[in-house]
Amino acid sequence: MNYTLKIWRQKNAADSGSFVSYKVENIDGETSFLEMMDVLNQQLVTRGEEPVAYDHDCREGVCGMCSMYINGRAHGPNELTTTCQLYMRHFKNGSTIIIEPWRAKPFPVIKDLMVDRSAFDRIQQAGAYISMNAGSAPDANNIMISKEAADAAFEAAECIGCGACVAACKNSSASLFVSAKLAQFALLPQGQVERYQRTLNMVQAMDAEGFGSCSNTSACEAECPKGISVKHIAMMNRDYLKATMCSEKVMS
Amino acid sequence: MKLDAKIPEGPLAEKWTNYRSYTHLVNPANRRKVDIIIIGTGLAGASAAATLGEAGYNVKVFCFQDSPRRAHSIAAQGGINASKNYQNDSDSNYRLFYDTVKGGDYRGREANTYRLAQISGAIIDQCVAQGVPFAREYGGTLANRSFGGAQVSRTFYASGATGQQLLLGCYSELNRQIRKGNVKSYTRHEMLDIVVIDGKARGVIIRDLVSGEISRHSAHAIVLATGGYGNVFYLSTNAMASNATAAWRAYKKGAFFANPCYTQIHPTCIPVSGEYQSKLTLMSESLRNDGRIWVPKNKEDVKKDPRQIPEEDRDYYLERRYPAFGNLVPRDVASRAAKERCDAGYGVGPTGFAVYLDFKDAIIRLGEDLIRDRYGNLFEMYERITGDNPYNYPMRIYPASHYTMGGLWVDYELGTTIPGLYALGEANFSDHGANRLGASSLMQCLADGYFVLPATISNYLSEEFRHPAIPIDNPAFDQAEKEVKERIEKLMAIKGSQSVDELHKKLGRIVWNYIGLSRNEEKLTKALQLIDELKKEFWTDVKIPGSSKGMNIELEKAQRVADFLELAALMAKDALNRKESCGAHFREESQTEDGEAKRDDEHFRYVAAWEYAGEDKEPILNKEPLEFENIELKTRNYK
Numbered sequence: 001m002n003y004t005l006k007i008w009r010q011k012n013a014a015d016s017g018s019f020v021s022y023k024v025e026n027i028d029g030e031t032s033f034l035e036m037m038d039v040l041n042q043q044l045v046t047r048g049e050e051p052v053a054y055d056h057d058c059r060e061g062v063c064g065m066c067s068m069y070i071n072g073r074a075h076g077p078n079e080l081t082t083t084c085q086l087y088m089r090h091f092k093n094g095s096t097i098i099i100e101p102w103r104a105k106p107f108p109v110i111k112d113l114m115v116d117r118s119a120f121d122r123i124q125q126a127g128a129y130i131s132m133n134a135g136s137a138p139d140a141n142n143i144m145i146s147k148e149a150a151d152a153a154f155e156a157a158e159c160i161g162c163g164a165c166v167a168a169c170k171n172s173s174a175s176l177f178v179s180a181k182l183a184q185f186a187l188l189p190q191g192q193v194e195r196y197q198r199t200l201n202m203v204q205a206m207d208a209e210g211f212g213s214c215s216n217t218s219a220c221e222a223e224c225p226k227g228i229s230v231k232h233i234a235m236m237n238r239d240y241l242k243a244t245m246c247s248e249k250v251m252s
Numbered sequence: 253m254k255l256d257a258k259i260p261e262g263p264l265a266e267k268w269t270n271y272r273s274y275t276h277l278v279n280p281a282n283r284r285k286v287d288i289i290i291i292g293t294g295l296a297g298a299s300a301a302a303t304l305g306e307a308g309y310n311v312k313v314f315c316f317q318d319s320p321r322r323a324h325s326i327a328a329q330g331g332i333n334a335s336k337n338y339q340n341d342s343d344s345n346y347r348l349f350y351d352t353v354k355g356g357d358y359r360g361r362e363a364n365t366y367r368l369a370q371i372s373g374a375i376i377d378q379c380v381a382q383g384v385p386f387a388r389e390y391g392g393t394l395a396n397r398s399f400g401g402a403q404v405s406r407t408f409y410a411s412g413a414t415g416q417q418l419l420l421g422c423y424s425e426l427n428r429q430i431r432k433g434n435v436k437s438y439t440r441h442e443m444l445d446i447v448v449i450d451g452k453a454r455g456v457i458i459r460d461l462v463s464g465e466i467s468r469h470s471a472h473a474i475v476l477a478t479g480g481y482g483n484v485f486y487l488s489t490n491a492m493a494s495n496a497t498a499a500w501r502a503y504k505k506g507a508f509f510a511n512p513c514y515t516q517i518h519p520t521c522i523p524v525s526g527e528y529q530s531k532l533t534l535m536s537e538s539l540r541n542d543g544r545i546w547v548p549k550n551k552e553d554v555k556k557d558p559r560q561i562p563e564e565d566r567d568y569y570l571e572r573r574y575p576a577f578g579n580l581v582p583r584d585v586a587s588r589a590a591k592e593r594c595d596a597g598y599g600v601g602p603t604g605f606a607v608y609l610d611f612k613d614a615i616i617r618l619g620e621d622l623i624r625d626r627y628g629n630l631f632e633m634y635e636r637i638t639g640d641n642p643y644n645y646p647m648r649i650y651p652a653s654h655y656t657m658g659g660l661w662v663d664y665e666l667g668t669t670i671p672g673l674y675a676l677g678e679a680n681f682s683d684h685g686a687n688r689l690g691a692s693s694l695m696q697c698l699a700d701g702y703f704v705l706p707a708t709i710s711n712y713l714s715e716e717f718r719h720p721a722i723p724i725d726n727p728a729f730d731q732a733e734k735e736v737k738e739r740i741e742k743l744m745a746i747k748g749s750q751s752v753d754e755l756h757k758k759l760g761r762i763v764w765n766y767i768g769l770s771r772n773e774e775k776l777t778k779a780l781q782l783i784d785e786l787k788k789e790f791w792t793d794v795k796i797p798g799s800s801k802g803m804n805i806e807l808e809k810a811q812r813v814a815d816f817l818e819l820a821a822l823m824a825k826d827a828l829n830r831k832e833s834c835g836a837h838f839r840e841e842s843q844t845e846d847g848e849a850k851r852d853d854e855h856f857r858y859v860a861a862w863e864y865a866g867e868d869k870e871p872i873l874n875k876e877p878l879e880f881e882n883i884e885l886k887t888r889n890y891k
């Protein structure tokens with residue numbers, strides 16, 4: 001199959017950037033989207049041009065590196081699918097595919113399709129942990145957790161930190177990402193001690209990074225490749241309210 | 253050089269306790285004065301950085317991904333072993349130790365492996381306390397499953413995303429230490445050389461992958477937790493950027509490289525489908541708990557719809573050949589058996605290089621819901637890639653490069669042959685012998701990072717802390733930086749005609765065909781010649797557009813492939829030297845009548861630790877004899 005690709009090219013953070021069109025030909029439907037990008041890059045290198053820079057690593061949908069905005073959708077047209085798990089059989093022969101980086105102020109472009117998501121790391125540093133030094137843990141089965149709670153915490157913990165939720169949101173809100181992490185801990189007994197302080201710290205860090213506020217459109221959930229649910233945002237908001245209204249002592 | 257593994261005195265079960273009772277310490281007030289550099293944020297690196305941060309050292313941690321959370325460990329699927337005996341199936345530290353040594357075909361070090369088993373339980377405690385959401389039974393206790401090479405259920409898991417959940421656990425603790433100011437994290441930074449001053453590792457040279465800038469960093473000790481070299485095969489289950497550069501640079505600065513020929517080919521991966529393929533996807537070994545592996549009994553059935561092939565015409569060859577372990581034989585055995593069937597003409601799928609992994613019986617026995625609960629995300633991943641639905645059509649799988657048992661030689665303290673340079677996780681060679689059992693790498697990475705290194709490194713630092721901060725204007729730093737820059741400029745100046753990927757693919761084909769699942773003298777000699785030719789081709793014909801200033805992805809890849817080329821040659825040399833079959837290393841010249849691996853304990857019961865002797869000089873082979881005082885050496889038998 002043949003495609004026309006309109007790709008955002010931007011030399012570095014200071015450059016203003018623009019779309020450039022390329023053609024790729026004889027692409028098999030079993031080729032993954034990123035392998036199709038590899039084919040393009042191979043052509044560019046052969047011509048002596050710089051290849052398109054994009055983030056990717058595991059190519060199994062779990063590292064969260066890949067981050068392309070394809071035909072106006074974060075991670076492309078398929079639901080519950082990261083860019084790396086997208087296959088060319090889902091794109092019509094002869095079509096034009098528009099490929100952009102995540103667009104959000106807190107995610108500045110580094111080069112081409114690569115953005116800086118270090119704001120996510122900083123939010124996690126603000127409180128996404130259970131304070132416990134190595135060696136001080138009790139026997140694992142001393143902490144009994146119902147299967148339902150463990151499964152629910154796991155579902156929240158599956159977030160890969162890709163940032164598609166931010167890219168999909170018209171306000172560039174990071175609420176889905178932040179609430180998923182908060183929910184993982186809030187659903188587990190181990191997470192209770194620091195629950196409200198954690199919520200305060202992480203929400204404040206999220207605001208400080210310049211992410212917008214959540215206006216409940218659920219665009220994030222629709223684009224999240226891991227199907228993280230917006231119900232976590234509701235839980236985050238409840239916890240945040242509690243945390244700001246009462247002192248921590250009273251709550252715990 | 254005489255290799256000293258520094259194994260503590262005393263009975264096996266007391267060595268680690270004895271070690272910790274007598275090892276030298278650094279008092280908490282002095283730890284602030286000690287700088288430690290850790291390269292890598294996978295399970296091994298992130299757990300080490302977090303724990304050394306907790307202890308109060310000054311830690312700097314580097315990775316080349318855009319966040320520490322994205323290290324290759326994130327992709328591990330199936331699980332992590334521990335000898336908790338929660339299933340009351342007679343598991344014990346000794347049994348885990350025994351299974352690991354036997355699974356590794358008696359080519360690992362007893363003392364290290366026993367320590368690993370002893371620590372395994374504490375790892376699970378640690379992870380649970382951190383909030384890792386492991387799978388649970390309805391009663392609230394932790395769930396377990398079985399992995400290859402074991403007859404007990406000791407594998408803890410979080411659906412098919414165990415690596416992700418464990419790594420996010422380490423990452424959370426790392427974040428706490430970053431917030432406290434004990435750890436400083438550098439992302440999109442790649443280590444390109446080690447700096448050795450007066451025989452001790454004192455620093456590293458780093459390239460900022462965004463700005464292209466080269467910088468120097470010094471420390472009292474350097475820790476490499478940089479993963480394995482499975483990508484020497486080009487196609488592998490490893491993440492795209494996983495590479496051997498850090499370990500290889502250390503080798504060239506004097507760290508010995510042990511058992512490079514022990515590379516694991518995993519039996520259950522999605523088969524190669526086309527020429528543009530960039531990586532191979534693993535289907536976790538846990539699937540062998542419930543899936544049955546087979547090929548048709550008759551060659552005329554290989555292209556038939558497998559669902560139409562009746563029971564009596566199916567050859568469940570693992571169950572047939574190995575009734576005791578059946579589908580749960582170790583990986584090396586399962587991989588060779590699959591290759592044997594396909595080479596004999598019974599392979600299925602479009603290329604004929606695939607076998608079936610069938611869940612039909614399990615679905616009938618347990619119901620689709622339970623199967624979905626256990627393997628749902630793996631089945632989805634399979635369907636997304638192949639378009640087939642494994643709930644009603646058997647999976648097709650084939651072996652692929654997955655893990656490397658070989659790595660930097662380390663002693664009991666995880667120290668390499670360069671004082672002050674440590675190697676953890678997949679980057680070292682120590683615990684798995686010639687074949688690693690499933691779910692044992694995650695265990696080893698976390699044992700190394702949370703428990704072993706924090707205890708052993710203080711033994712070295714107890715003297716080193718007196719040394720004031722290491723200045724970075726030492727001539728050794730000048731020299732190392734100059735070499736790094738010259739190498740980059742040399743690569744940029746070649747301006748040849750082939751892309752890095754094209755050359756890497758060529759290397760991968762050589763390694764797969766000549767140093768792959770089964771080896772012989774003729775193939776290995778040929779491999780050496782082909783690698784040598786390819787190396788010349790690389791250094792005269794590689795094409796890297798752009799400049800070394802700023803981000804340059806092709807330059808990053810070129811440096812890694814340049815090192816893979818040299819490492820591949822050492823793999824072939826090591827495989828040539830080891831004229832026995834053991835674990836994953838199968839020499840066709842050394843097999844039993846029914847095609848099983850035949851060890852030669854008399855001549856090869858040693859670790860081969862290779863010493864760099866200079867450009868274009870033959871590396872020197874050093875031997876560390878392996879003593880087995882607690883296990884009787886036997887022929888592995890899974891029948």
Ligand SMILES: Cc1cc2nc3c(=O)[nH]c(=O)nc-3n(C[C@H](O)[C@H](O)[C@H](O)COP(=O)(O)OP(=O)(O)OC[C@H]3O[C@@H](n4cnc5c(N)ncnc54)[C@H](O)[C@@H]3O)c2cc1C
Nearest residue numbers: 292293294295296316325330331443479677678691693694
């Ligand atoms: C698909 C898959 C599934 C697996 N499943 C399991 C499983 O279920 N159970 C199990 O026990 N094992 C499993 N394994 C094996 C296991 O995941 C790995 O062996 C293990 O995660 C390696 O961890 P590590 O910490 O040693 O290194 P890695 O996780 O590979 O991390 C390496 C780190 O080093 C950094 N790095 C490397 N070189 C440099 C450099 N030059 N400069 C700066 N940084 C550098 C990288 O950025 C990265 O942070 C699996 C492996 C694969 C491929």
Ligand code: SF4
Nearest residue numbers: 159160162163165224
């Ligand atoms: S919530 Fe979903 S979209 Fe947002 S970062 Fe996590 S996985 Fe990506």
